[in-house]
Amino acid sequence: MSVESLFPRLEALLPSVQKPIQYVGGELNSTVKDWDEASVRWALMYPDAYEVGLPNQGVQILYEILNELPETLAERTYAVWPDLEALMREHGLPQFTVDAHRPVRAFDVLGVSFSTELGYTNLLTALDLAGIPLDAVERGEDDPIVLAGGHAAFNPEPIADFLDAAVLGDGEQIAIAISEVIREWKGEGSPGGRDELLMRLASTGGVYVPKFYDVEYHPDGRIKRVAPNRSGVPWRVQKHTVMDLDEWPYPKKPLVPLAETVHERFSVEIFRGCTRGCRFCQAGMITRPVRERSITTIGDMVEAGIKESGFNEVGLLSLSSADHSEIAEVAKGLADRYEGTNTSLSLPSTRVDAFNIDLANEFSRNGRRSGLTFAPEGGSERMRKVINKMVTEEDLIRTVTTAYSQGWRQVKLYFMCGLPTERDEDVLGIADLAKKVIAAGRAATGSRDIRCTVSIGGFVPKPHTPFQWASQCDHETVDRRLKQLRDSLRSDKQYGKAIGFRYHDGQPSIVEGLLSRGDRRVGAVIRAVWQDGGRFDGWSEHFSYQRWMSAAEKALAGEPVDVDWYTTRERDEVEVLPWDHLDAGLDREWLWQDWQDATSETEVEDCRWTPCYDCGVCPTMGTEIQIGPTGRKLLPLTVV
Amino acid sequence: MVQRLRVRYAKRGRLRFTSHRDISRAIERAVRRAGIPVGFSAGFTPHPKISYAGAAPTGVASEAEYLEIGVVSPCEPTRLRDDLDSSLPPGLDVLDVVEAGPGSLAERLECSVWEIRLAGAEPERAKAAVERFMAAERVEVERLTKKGLRRFDAREAVVALTADEGTGETAGREPSPPYAILRMVVRHVTPAVRPDDVLTGLRLVADFAPPSPPAVTRLAQGPLDARTGGTADPLDLDRDIRGGEPGPAVQHVGDHK
Numbered sequence: 001m002s003v004e005s006l007f008p009r010l011e012a013l014l015p016s017v018q019k020p021i022q023y024v025g026g027e028l029n030s031t032v033k034d035w036d037e038a039s040v041r042w043a044l045m046y047p048d049a050y051e052v053g054l055p056n057q058g059v060q061i062l063y064e065i066l067n068e069l070p071e072t073l074a075e076r077t078y079a080v081w082p083d084l085e086a087l088m089r090e091h092g093l094p095q096f097t098v099d100a101h102r103p104v105r106a107f108d109v110l111g112v113s114f115s116t117e118l119g120y121t122n123l124l125t126a127l128d129l130a131g132i133p134l135d136a137v138e139r140g141e142d143d144p145i146v147l148a149g150g151h152a153a154f155n156p157e158p159i160a161d162f163l164d165a166a167v168l169g170d171g172e173q174i175a176i177a178i179s180e181v182i183r184e185w186k187g188e189g190s191p192g193g194r195d196e197l198l199m200r201l202a203s204t205g206g207v208y209v210p211k212f213y214d215v216e217y218h219p220d221g222r223i224k225r226v227a228p229n230r231s232g233v234p235w236r237v238q239k240h241t242v243m244d245l246d247e248w249p250y251p252k253k254p255l256v257p258l259a260e261t262v263h264e265r266f267s268v269e270i271f272r273g274c275t276r277g278c279r280f281c282q283a284g285m286i287t288r289p290v291r292e293r294s295i296t297t298i299g300d301m302v303e304a305g306i307k308e309s310g311f312n313e314v315g316l317l318s319l320s321s322a323d324h325s326e327i328a329e330v331a332k333g334l335a336d337r338y339e340g341t342n343t344s345l346s347l348p349s350t351r352v353d354a355f356n357i358d359l360a361n362e363f364s365r366n367g368r369r370s371g372l373t374f375a376p377e378g379g380s381e382r383m384r385k386v387i388n389k390m391v392t393e394e395d396l397i398r399t400v401t402t403a404y405s406q407g408w409r410q411v412k413l414y415f416m417c418g419l420p421t422e423r424d425e426d427v428l429g430i431a432d433l434a435k436k437v438i439a440a441g442r443a444a445t446g447s448r449d450i451r452c453t454v455s456i457g458g459f460v461p462k463p464h465t466p467f468q469w470a471s472q473c474d475h476e477t478v479d480r481r482l483k484q485l486r487d488s489l490r491s492d493k494q495y496g497k498a499i500g501f502r503y504h505d506g507q508p509s510i511v512e513g514l515l516s517r518g519d520r521r522v523g524a525v526i527r528a529v530w531q532d533g534g535r536f537d538g539w540s541e542h543f544s545y546q547r548w549m550s551a552a553e554k555a556l557a558g559e560p561v562d563v564d565w566y567t568t569r570e571r572d573e574v575e576v577l578p579w580d581h582l583d584a585g586l587d588r589e590w591l592w593q594d595w596q597d598a599t600s601e602t603e604v605e606d607c608r609w610t611p612c613y614d615c616g617v618c619p620t621m622g623t624e625i626q627i628g629p630t631g632r633k634l635l636p637l638t639v640v
Numbered sequence: 641m642v643q644r645l646r647v648r649y650a651k652r653g654r655l656r657f658t659s660h661r662d663i664s665r666a667i668e669r670a671v672r673r674a675g676i677p678v679g680f681s682a683g684f685t686p687h688p689k690i691s692y693a694g695a696a697p698t699g700v701a702s703e704a705e706y707l708e709i710g711v712v713s714p715c716e717p718t719r720l721r722d723d724l725d726s727s728l729p730p731g732l733d734v735l736d737v738v739e740a741g742p743g744s745l746a747e748r749l750e751c752s753v754w755e756i757r758l759a760g761a762e763p764e765r766a767k768a769a770v771e772r773f774m775a776a777e778r779v780e781v782e783r784l785t786k787k788g789l790r791r792f793d794a795r796e797a798v799v800a801l802t803a804d805e806g807t808g809e810t811a812g813r814e815p816s817p818p819y820a821i822l823r824m825v826v827r828h829v830t831p832a833v834r835p836d837d838v839l840t841g842l843r844l845v846a847d848f849a850p851p852s853p854p855a856v857t858r859l860a861q862g863p864l865d866a867r868t869g870g871t872a873d874p875l876d877l878d879r880d881i882r883g884g885e886p887g888p889a890v891q892h893v894g895d896h897k
Binding site: 011014028264308309312 | 658661662666668670673688730852
């Protein structure tokens, strides 16, 4: 049965909403396939506003890969702003895709990519607008399979009630495999209905179906065990790892929106994974091992991407881009190729290292040397040992001095507040560091025209990291330390104007902490917040701490647990964690040992350059480190 | 800069929801994809030499938007028209390109011809409202601008205004009941009088309020012919000097898909 476009009905509402172009679709390189010719239909959602969701690499990659399959079609849907939501409710218009404006409920799969937990309330809005029951167990044969992915899906328990399934890790191959399972099942006439399809997916061991698992609790609120409630369902669900990124050079045809979005550039992932071992970093833990894309594939992707998109900026993405084994050759090769074309190159996520200045210089050959960002993360030497961020004060001062003396005017330093074992003096150390940076910069340049901006984020303990057992710092303490730091930065007139200070207050981190390490009981809190109007929790103008706290009080009233129990409580080694049945490959004993090493300020080296320290990922997942150098070079582009 | 070219383009169908900023980004990217040898400004953040004249508001379609592009090697206007058009998304359509003659293009754009389709509005009531509006000396309206609520006269800038009956014959759809179409010629003044200001004026003088959102299209922009109360193709002057094919006629345009 064909599905009609909702666009004529939507079009009548668009004159009354903000930024209507975001709902119109028609982006360059977007795809509209024939509905009836496809047997498996995916709606891919990024649960935030279009301007944030469109540039998301994960969604773009899956969109392209799925649409390349002959019998599969994929369209995209994003969170609609409250002004359109109200109109859609008034006029009975359901959640739609932006590609062909088809109703989301008509698809076979609603795949939702969660980079952050703060998108959970937006999932509920989309389900409700789509006419899909919020509770997975109430869904019928006509409802899509609601499938979560992305980093937050490594602990999907807080939204387990709302999901039919979740996948962990790299999506490329598993998305194709899921499509194939659905195609077969539909081809057989959908035997056994929805449950059989979910069973077929679960039995692969690579798709987590929450309702096939029961959670039992101790009287004190801790989890007793999580166990499959039917045979054929594995005890643990494994993450997916794509080996050989050169085989998966996506996106090939980047989506180019008409609307303005947060990243206006073509991004190429130059490697996946990171083994620096920063203990706070969930991304670094769950994406192991390191798999590099080769210099030649990077060059080909950049060339094709610029040609296809017309973007004038290229971002080389990864968790620590300067760590690519041939980054110097990549930087020089690309800078040579695009010299004089008004194409700028950027390298986000760099570490504190003089080598980075050489790279940055290469990237800014023709342009302005405005700002460089470094992330020491911890304000004191002790703190940096706890988090395994191996940067000494000497390294930092030397690097920053080099930057200033080579013409960079502004340096941004990124830190976290609320780290495990943190004391007031660790945070105040940030002020000392910033002042030393300015002093050294002034000495090196003989100029007072240099600046340093200190930017602080609140630390949130994440699942599958050594800090998953840690007590999250309460927001009063975080706010008090930040105030002390601000006073210290401003007390010294000599540095006052040269040092900028940016921070957020501590309350949102507590909500993020609740959602990050929550279990299934937290689902009731999310639902209550959503019912009370909670939307777009990643946006400070929409976020309400009070709403979350009062919802939690009500929703958890009958339980022996509360927000503090989930956030500021330290866990012990034997406690069953809500995500223990989800396997990121990390050996639990190694994680615990790394947590012990953290508290004793013992550092761990990167396994790319030192012997394996048995984190467990490679043997468990059958993967290996894939790095260069390949020894190849980027040749000049032939003139068109 | 070896050459400047003047481009007339249309903003049609669902692309009418683009803002001016959206359009300028789309055009800059299309220029890069098409390999047009656009010039860049000097300085640390070079900008392509593309300038825009009087963009239609977000939500309003147009058959007559104009921009000027400076290139560093000579371009044949028809070739540039085809290259840029095929590089732009459907709905942003390049209609005409000429090599720029002397004088400012923006100064030639003295007035706009607008068409407003009012689905569900009775043509007779629209005609009566138009008569009262045109009979008035001044029609003070208010609009919320970036500088706050502004009050200004919407009457004087309106050189011509007529109401007609539209017939709802779109291929493949049920014929709709007759509806009103307004056509107007409005001089470019400060503060700008926009089609929605005229609609506000019709509501004020005759209590005429269409039941659904108006579909507005700019049909033409150009010099005001004081004698006829109409406008002419602003690129004709460039053509007279530089030569070239005549531009496309100003046609009657509906909602393109």
